[in-house]
Amino acid sequence: MTTIDQVTWLDVPVHGPFDLTASARFLEGFAPAARADAASRPGELRLAFPVAPSWRPVGVLVRQPFPNGPVRIAVRGEPSDVDKAVAAARRILSLDVDGTGFAAVAARDPVVGELLARYPGLRPVAFHSPYEAACFAVIAHRIRMTQAATIKRKLAIELGSTVDVHGVELPSFPSPAVLRAQPRVPMVSETKSDRLKAIAEAAEAGRLDAEELRSVPVAEALARLRTLPGIGDFSAELVLLRGAAHPDGFPEAETRLHEEMRRVYPVGTRAELREVADDWRPFRTWVSLLLRVQREERG
Template structure:
C-alpha cells in the first residue's frame, strides 16, 4: 500500500471545521464522526474503483492531504480536492455576499463552508435511486446495508449483486453501475461540460430524472456554478426570501451559483428544522 502527502493552496474562504460539520450532518453520505480536528474518510477512487483513505487538516489557507491506498493516489488527491470543493478558486465568493445581503447572511452563519458530501457522481446517482419514493432514513439504511466496511461498493460489484431492494431500485441501481463503468458518470467529464448539458446527459441513465441528474452534477461532480431548478425546498426558500424566481436572483451569484444554493438550503433547514442538509 502506497502513501501520498501533499499540500493544496486554497483560494478564497475555507474552513475545514465548518465543512466537516456540514458533511457529518449530510444524510445522503454522512461523514463518520471522529475525534480530533482532521477530516478522515475512506472512498473509492473514481475510474479505478480502488479503496483509498485520506486525512485532511488545515494550516491557514493550506489543505494538508495524507492519503494511502493501492491505486493511483494522484487521482485520489484530485478527487479529494473535488469533493471538498478545494479545486475551486473561491476568492470571488465574498463579492457575492456584497451583491446579495441574503447570501451575506448565509456566509456569516456558515463561515468557510464549501459544498461537500458525495465522493463521486456514481455515489450521488446511487443515492438518488435508493432515495426515490422513500424516506431519507430508509434510504440511508439501504445504503449502509450495501456498504463494505463503510464504503459503498464499486460499480462492478453492484452490477453482480442480487439486490433485495423495493420496486425498480435493483434495475435502476444496476443501470447506474453500468453507466459508471462506461464512463458516463465521470466527474471530470461532467465538470468539463456546461451544467445544463451535463444534467441532460445524466438523464440518459435509466432511473435518473431531472432532480436526480441535478444532484449528480451539482453535488456528485460538485460543479460550482449552476442552479438546481427541480429542488422544491430551494425554490420555496428563494420565493420566500426574494419574492422572485431563482432564474432571476441567481444571476448575482455567478460564478458560485451552486455554493449559494447550498447555503440557502442549509439556512432553510436550520430555520425550519427537520432533516438538515438532506439534499442540495
Template sequence: MTTHGFALTAEGLFDFGASLRFVEDWPATSALPSDGQALRFAYCAESDWLPIGVTVTAAPGGVAVATTRAAGPRIRDEVARTLSLDVDGTGFAELGEADPVLGDLQRRSPGLRPVCFWSPWEAACWAVIVQRSSMLIAARLKQRIAERYGAKVIVDGRAYSAFPPPVTLLEAGGLGLPAQKEEWLRGLARAALDGVLTTEHLRALGPEEALAELRALPGVGPFSAGLILIRGAGAPDAFPGDEPRLFAILREVYGLPEDAPPAAYRRLSEEWRPYRSWASFLFRASTYGVMDDRKRTPH
C-alpha cells in the first residue's frame, strides 16, 4: 500500500516518547496497539470526513508522519494538533520557573504536551458516552461504535476502525447506548455538519465564547465543553470552568481549602497564561502514571 509522508517540527521542548506513554496510560486510547515506538491510529479527517490511517514516529526536532492517503495542509494541521505541535511551546518552561509546583511536573515528564482527540467531533462524542460511566467502559462502547459503523483502515498491516463521521452517525440505527445519549450524539452530529464542532471554528473564538457556545449543544455541560475545547480543538490557553477531578488535584498540590470556590482555581490558572490548557493537562496526566519514573524508557 502506498503511504505518504511528512515531518512536523516542534517549537520548544517536546518528547514524543512522553506522548506515547500518555496514550498507553490514558483510558480513552489505552486499547490502541502499541510497540513503544510509534503511534498508529485511524480517524475521519475533519477536513473532508474521509477515513485516513496515520503512523507517527520520533524524528529529530519533532516527528515523522506517514498517512494512508495524500495529506494536504489541513490534514497536516490536524495531526499536528493531535500532539500539540501546532503551538509554539518555547515559553512553557518559563511558567515552571515561576511556579515550583508546575515546574516539578515539567521536570518529571519533560516535553510532554497535551495529546488530543483526533477531532473535536470525537471529543464531543466521548464526552457524551463517558457520562455516568467509567472511562474504560466508555472506551469499549466508543470502540464498538467504531467497529460497527466506522471504516476499516489498514495501518502498517493492521486494521484500525475509524470512529464514524457525523453523517454516518446521524443515519445509524441503534448505537447500543441509552436513548438519551443517542439523541445527544445525533444532535452533536448535526452541529458538526453545521461547522460548529470544528477546530477552525472553536479556535477562532475566545475561550469563554467557545465554552459558552459548546455548553449550548445537546448533552454538553461545563465539564464536557472544556474537554471538547481543550482536548478536542487543542486550544492552548483555556481553563475549564467546572472540572471536579482537576480541582481536587489542584487543592491537594496547592493546599487549597476543600470549599475553595471555582474563582480560586481560575485565579490560580491566570499564572499559567498563555498555556493554561497545557498546565491543566500536566496535572491531570500526573494521575495516569505517565510520570512514573519506571516508565521512563528511551524511544
C-alpha cells in the first residue's frame, strides 16, 4: 500500500447544476469503471489514480453535502502533485466546464429539456485520464466491456498502488513506467500487451495530455489518437470524449447513441444525426451521455 501523509483540502467552484451523488451512481454502473467502492455515502466520492506528469498515485475524496451546493476536494499525495490532482478530479467530474449555458440548450430542444429533468445535475464522468481510457480501449478490443473492466481492475490490483483514501483502500491503475516495464502485461494477449506498452510510452511522451487534446480541433485530436497502436475510430472518440473529457464532441462511431437519437428524433441518416447534434453545441458530449444513460436504462 502507498502511504502518503500529506492531505490537502480545497474548495472547488461549481458553475451550473451539479449533483455528485448522481455522478457517483453513474460511476458505479459504468462498466469501464465498475467501482462500487468509490462512493460510501450520498454526496461523497473516492478516487485513486496515477496523476500526470509525475504519474505518482494520488487519492482524492470529493464531497458535496447537497446537489448544486459547494464542492470540497481532499487530495492525499505529494505536495507537488496536488494542483494536477485537483485539475484531474475537476475534469473527471466535468467541473472544469461552465455548465450555466446547458439550460439554453434544453430551452431550444425539448428532448434535451426532458433529459435534464430526468437526470438533474448529472454531468459526464470521465476516466481518470486519456492514458487509462486508451488502455481500456486496447483491453476491450473483441471482448465484452464488463470483462475488460474486470481485467483493468485486476491490473490495478496486481501492478498498481493501493492508496488509503480517507479510510478506504483503493487500487490505482499502474503508471506508464510500470506498464511499460512488464515483459508481458498479464491477463491480455501478446498483441494487446505490446499495444498497452506503446500506449504507456505515448503517455510518458505527453501524447495523451488531456489539456493538449482538448486545445486542438476535435478532428485533429482524433487523428492524432488514431496513430496509436490499437486505437481506431471508436476508441479515439472514447479517449477524447471520455478520457480527456472534451465537452463538445459528437460520437460518430457510437451506434447505440445513434439508435437512441433515431428513437427520440425524426431523423435517419448520419447527416441528420449530425445536424441534430449541432444544436447541442457547446455541450454535445454532455447530451450524448444523457441519451446513452437513457438508452441503457431502457435495456
